[in-house]
Amino acid sequence: MRKKPLRSRDWFFEKEYYAFARRAYLRSEGFHADIFADKPVIGIANSWSELNHCNRHLREVAEAVKRGVWKAGGVPLEFPTISLGEPFIKPTSMLLRNLMAMDVEECLRCYPLDGVVLLGGCDKTTPAQLMGAASADIPAIVVPGGPALTSYWKNQKLGSGTDGRKLYDLYRIGRITDEEWCELEGAIARSAGHCMVMGTASTMTSLAEALGMTLPGCASIPAPDSRRLAVAELSGARIVEMVQEDLRPSRILTREAFLNAITTLMALGGSTNAVIHLIAIAGRLGIKLELTEFDRISRRTPWLANVKPSGEFLMEDFFYAGGLPALMREILPLLEGSCLTVNGKTIAENYAAAPCWNRDVIRPLEAPLSGEGGIAVLYGNLCPRGAVIKQTAASPHLLRHRGRAFVFERYEEMKELIEREDLPVDENTVLVMKNCGPVGAPGFPEWGHIPMPKVLLERGIQDVVRISDARMSGTSFGTVVLHVAPESAIGGPLAAVRTGDEILLDVPERRLELLVEPEEIERRLAAFQPPPPHYRRGYGKLFLDHVTQADEGCDFDFLRPEPAPV
Numbered sequence: 001m002r003k004k005p006l007r008s009r010d011w012f013f014e015k016e017y018y019a020f021a022r023r024a025y026l027r028s029e030g031f032h033a034d035i036f037a038d039k040p041v042i043g044i045a046n047s048w049s050e051l052n053h054c055n056r057h058l059r060e061v062a063e064a065v066k067r068g069v070w071k072a073g074g075v076p077l078e079f080p081t082i083s084l085g086e087p088f089i090k091p092t093s094m095l096l097r098n099l100m101a102m103d104v105e106e107c108l109r110c111y112p113l114d115g116v117v118l119l120g121g122c123d124k125t126t127p128a129q130l131m132g133a134a135s136a137d138i139p140a141i142v143v144p145g146g147p148a149l150t151s152y153w154k155n156q157k158l159g160s161g162t163d164g165r166k167l168y169d170l171y172r173i174g175r176i177t178d179e180e181w182c183e184l185e186g187a188i189a190r191s192a193g194h195c196m197v198m199g200t201a202s203t204m205t206s207l208a209e210a211l212g213m214t215l216p217g218c219a220s221i222p223a224p225d226s227r228r229l230a231v232a233e234l235s236g237a238r239i240v241e242m243v244q245e246d247l248r249p250s251r252i253l254t255r256e257a258f259l260n261a262i263t264t265l266m267a268l269g270g271s272t273n274a275v276i277h278l279i280a281i282a283g284r285l286g287i288k289l290e291l292t293e294f295d296r297i298s299r300r301t302p303w304l305a306n307v308k309p310s311g312e313f314l315m316e317d318f319f320y321a322g323g324l325p326a327l328m329r330e331i332l333p334l335l336e337g338s339c340l341t342v343n344g345k346t347i348a349e350n351y352a353a354a355p356c357w358n359r360d361v362i363r364p365l366e367a368p369l370s371g372e373g374g375i376a377v378l379y380g381n382l383c384p385r386g387a388v389i390k391q392t393a394a395s396p397h398l399l400r401h402r403g404r405a406f407v408f409e410r411y412e413e414m415k416e417l418i419e420r421e422d423l424p425v426d427e428n429t430v431l432v433m434k435n436c437g438p439v440g441a442p443g444f445p446e447w448g449h450i451p452m453p454k455v456l457l458e459r460g461i462q463d464v465v466r467i468s469d470a471r472m473s474g475t476s477f478g479t480v481v482l483h484v485a486p487e488s489a490i491g492g493p494l495a496a497v498r499t500g501d502e503i504l505l506d507v508p509e510r511r512l513e514l515l516v517e518p519e520e521i522e523r524r525l526a527a528f529q530p531p532p533p534h535y536r537r538g539y540g541k542l543f544l545d546h547v548t549q550a551d552e553g554c555d556f557d558f559l560r561p562e563p564a565p566v
Helices: 017-027 058-071 094-110 125-136 162-172 178-187 200-210 226-245 255-268 273-283 291-300 315-320 323-334 347-351 411-417 518-526 538-546
Strands: 041-046 075-080 115-120 140-144 151-153 156-158 375-380 383-390 400-408 430-433 465-468 480-482 502-506 511-514
Touching: 041 058, 041 094, 041 226, 058 075, 058 115, 058 226, 094 125, 094 538, 115 125, 115 226, 125 140, 125 200, 125 273, 140 200, 140 226, 151 178, 156 162, 162 178, 200 255, 200 273, 200 323, 255 273, 255 291, 255 323, 291 375, 291 383, 323 347, 400 411, 430 502, 465 502
Parallel strands: 041 075, 041 115, 115 140, 375 511, 400 430, 430 465, 465 480
Antiparallel strands: 151 156, 375 383, 383 480, 400 502, 502 511
């Protein structure tokens, strides 16, 4: 039974003219008057867009949600939000994640909604929707769009992003022809849905499920699979029940739920971007996640999901092997099983009996791919507030490395130099790129996967250590240190690095050190001059004035709840 009156009734039955007008205007859309007969109004927040190929099928998914809402006795009303597709937005959709989160939050606050179904998929849409829903705190359920189908070229299985980058390096050095490159363009992405590797999109939709915000098994279903529409219909029916139960995000998104999500992230070998997004979502609820918690959980959580870019298989294989439920069953001993989920059951109840159908794709807990999780957190004089590395996608021989830096002061300089045949680098060089963080880029773009210098590719060298204050796509790979905090553009220690300086990377010991005397580092930083701001008006200025650093989730400082009075 519902514990309190429907929120939407305040819009439709106030004793004022506008309540009559609202009812009249909805009836102008063809609805009968009985839609106001004590029925919960369910919003469908749709991030469909033709400028977001990952989400281009969400109109059809929305229709399936509506069927479920109607059948359960609710009234579905679909509305748009901005849609963030990383490939199309310059410099990065991360610049706009917080804007989308604000869009979602304010729509949930201002519309006559009793509950909401969140339709997303591409990597920033899922965290933005969760951030907005956490802040508005009305009953909410997530329906991800799902991964695209596996791509094929010359009888090779390809994953967009991961294999695309590898093939592009071959194209750069002439080992793939223009004609072959054109063939690849038509083959690498062959259906609706987000990247079919364990990139940020697949990671964040999986973590939405691990947090308890989707129905069990929802995250892994491929976008074109009919079961995607079936689970959307079930989700539409379930959100009506959640309104009756007053089951809100604040009851599901507890600290224990976030620790479960971190554990799942590590077992998945998931995207480094998830660290930022989880911190931001938790921050909306007043839950502070520390980078040290990510590393502590990584050290005790084995990597089990053999999926690119860390592993061998693709998301379609992961789904056929049992998907996220199969992985969650394996790691149940590491999870807080009592955490509540949107179906009203606990994590333990949902996943205790989930089968696995392919042990090559999802390993058992006792026979992992690695004894540690996918992401390690580094500290040292280069990153006093932390940096991250996807250790499962790095080259083992570079996880302990000492080499001399070659420094790019900005992204544009890197693009100018990286193709030079006479670039003075070798296999021991540490590539360093500055001014790519939240403020410096601006917007914290996916520039951290610095392309391998052409001169090294031609010598057959596939990887070197790369360090920046940028992010990288979750589809990327290599020995790449990211999210160096504080960033160089605000005077972080990365700003002090010069070409020729020695740098020590020691992932097992979690160290990242600039091997320069402390006094010299201090002298260099004392002379630091911040670059001029990129924006002087509009949303860009708001972003620069209020964005927090990587270790704080890159949310806006004014969107986090005020501390409770002591």
